[in-house]
Amino acid sequence: MSVAYVIVTVLGAVMAGFSAGSVFAGAKYVVEPLAQYGVPRSWWVWLGIAKAAGAAGLLVGLLVPGIGRLAAVGLILYFAGAALTVVRAHHYAHVPFPLIYLAPAAASLVLGLAA
Structure with missing residues (x-):
């Protein structure tokens, strides 16, 4: 297990966890765009759970x-x-935001497979 893998994986987990916490907290900068994108409010908690599970899974990994x-x-x-x-x-103009969160997860997968 390389140092780069550990750093990228922890960074990805922290970012996904932060994103999940923002949904759970109803942060305006997260929930307003969700409403604008047409994401049903009934999905928001489930989306937060998915991100939290991903963050936990990266750490368990x-x-x-x-x-x-x-x-x-x-x-x-x-x-x-x-x-x-x-x-x-x-x-x-909002497309880069989910890609910023995707990047460390992808890097974690690549570095994990390379190990």
Whole structure:
């Protein structure tokens, strides 16, 4: 297990956890765009749970690599879906935000597979 893998994985977990916490807290900078994108309010808690589970999975993956890989794939799919949702809503200037969260999950997967 490389130092780069640990750093990127922890960073990805912190970022996904922060994103989940922002949804749970109803942070204006998160929930207003969700409403603008047309994401039903009934989904918000489930989306936060998915991000929190991904964050936890990345951390568990430091001890159980298979779980970390699955969590990374889940977060990649989640944030790719978020980017597609933003594009579908024609808010193109917001596309980089989910991709910023996707990047450490993807890097974690690549570095984990390379180990």
